Amino acid sequence: MSVLAKTRIFNNTEAIIEGWYWALQSSELKKGKIKHLNLMGKDLAVYRGSDGVVRALSAHCPHMGAHLAEGKVEGNEVRCFFHHWKFDSEGNLNDIPCRDKVGLKVKQPNFPVEEKYGLIWIWTGSEAKRKLPFVPELEDQEVDSTLGTPFVKECHPNVMMINAIDAHHFYSVHNLPVKLFLKPRIIDSNTIQFNNETKMPDTNVLTRFLGKFYAGALTYSMCYFNASSGTVTIGPDFLHFHIMFAIRSTKEGKAEGQTVLITKKRKGVLGKIVNSVLLFATKIVGNYFAAGDTEVFKTIKFNFKHPLAEDHAIIKFIQHAEKQATCDWGYGKVIDENIEEMIEIQNGPIIPKRSEIKVKEEKRNV
Ligand code: FES
Ligand SMILES: [Fe+2]
Missing domain, CATH: 3.30.530.20 (START domain)
Known part of the structure; x- marks a missing residue:
């Protein structure tokens, strides 16, 4: 049998090649809106801030696990629905309303996002290493x-x-x-x-x-x-x-x-x-x-x-x-x-x- 019949990565669902993948059509996400998105098995909260820029955060709130897409967009930040923790555009926790001071350093993982060709693209990792697909x-x-x-x-x-x-x-x-x-x-x-x-x-x-x-x-x-x-x-x-x-x-x-x-x-x-x-x-x-x-x-x-x-x-x-x-x-x-x-x-x-x-x-x- 050919060695090509036993590939490790090719045609293997568990082998996601690191890179940019299309997530949504741009028109599906209006300014100030946030969406649930499951991108190849990963739960994300994707939102468009008041500046028009799209951002993607890991979905579940680091406090107790609520899905951040149940919350709302405030400017370019996101506030969790459940206990109103707020995360900045990089995912840093910057407000716990029941406290005068946040008092803890928490960062919700965020992922690189680009928008081109009418699509929102997300990089499968913390740092994009290449540019988007092109002609x-x-x-x-x-x-x-x-x-x-x-x-x-x-x-x-x-x-x-x-x-x-x-x-x-x-x-x-x-x-x-x-x-x-x-x-x-x-x-x-x-x-x-x-x-x-x-x-x-x-x-x-x-x-x-x-x-x-x-x-x-x-x-x-x-x-x-x-x-x-x-x-x-x-x-x-x-x-x-x-x-x-x-x-x-x-x-x-x-x-x-x-x-x-x-x-x-x-x-x-x-x-x-x-x-x-x-x-x-x-x-x-x-x-x-x-x-x-x-x-x-x-x-x-x-x-x-x-x-x-x-x-x-x-x-x-x-x-x-x-x-x-x-x-x-x-x-x-x-x-x-x-x-x-x-x-x-x-x-x-x-x-x-x-x-x-x-x-x-x-x-x-x-
Ligand atoms: S679960 Fe998000 S603030 Fe509590
Ligand atoms: Fe064909």
């Missing part, structure tokens, strides 16, 4: 975005997300008229991108026509963060579409996702109109991706017993996932390194060169 092509540029439809898949986020680099199935399921070769590029220890290197073939009228829109390889690029969320870039040279899949797991091993449609910011009224049309078109593409292969995910029991050379991108992804740091968060625990197994997985399946993959041309209905 590599638009990194450090201003963007416009809109949210697509949230979805749930009946499989682990890792399994759902490898679908986007399962070049093999693009051909068998989606009748893609070109065989993709997705070459991995490590952006940093947490971020890996796969870029297609093949050109549109010269097989029929349609592919010849489509080929005119690509000077080089057919654009298909997928970039992963935490081996779960990712951004895909597709489209002809003159117009790229960018879709982000923000994904988190559930205790039952499902994937809860939110698509985000992204485009670069365009100025002026015309720019606004162009972007709203583009984002609408991207939404249709994003929903197609998100809805794709739904039936398979309802019943799959992922077990990668016989990896093929054609599965090289998936193999690389699994190797990447196995190197990630896990965290003690909710139902997740820190997964100890099993050096022997890691070496076996990292050295195990051989990643072929593009020229080594034989492309068997078949006539496809497109």
Whole structure:
């Protein structure tokens, strides 16, 4: 059996990879409001202060355990419902109303929060070590975005997300008229991108026509963060579409996702109109991706017993996932390194060169 059938982190619900995870849509949390949130098994009280900034505290009051989301927001602080202890924006206890002086030093754990793309993101730990997921092509540029439809898949986020680099199935399921070769590029220890290197073939009228829109390889690029969320870039040279899949797991091993449609910011009224049309078109593409292969995910029991050379991108992804740091968060625990197994997985399946993959041309209905 392949070593890829016995992974420590990949497809393991108890292995939550440290990172940013989407928590709520921004519109779900108004100024001065506080919400209960269970993020991958961890209870949080998430609130938006009078300054508009969102903060996340560990849910249960350090006095007697009441859920802080039962309390209320005062300015940028939170007062517990039960005995009215008050915590500042960092979680420091600063008021016990029945006393003149607080007299004890207590800090409720708080977690880094960021807000972007219409989503509230929370870091699974006390200190954020990386920036939010991004579109590599638009990194450090201003963007416009809109949210697509949230979805749930009946499989682990890792399994759902490898679908986007399962070049093999693009051909068998989606009748893609070109065989993709997705070459991995490590952006940093947490971020890996796969870029297609093949050109549109010269097989029929349609592919010849489509080929005119690509000077080089057919654009298909997928970039992963935490081996779960990712951004895909597709489209002809003159117009790229960018879709982000923000994904988190559930205790039952499902994937809860939110698509985000992204485009670069365009100025002026015309720019606004162009972007709203583009984002609408991207939404249709994003929903197609998100809805794709739904039936398979309802019943799959992922077990990668016989990896093929054609599965090289998936193999690389699994190797990447196995190197990630896990965290003690909710139902997740820190997964100890099993050096022997890691070496076996990292050295195990051989990643072929593009020229080594034989492309068997078949006539496809497109
Ligand atoms: S339980 Fe929160 S103040 Fe007592
Ligand atoms: Fe698919």
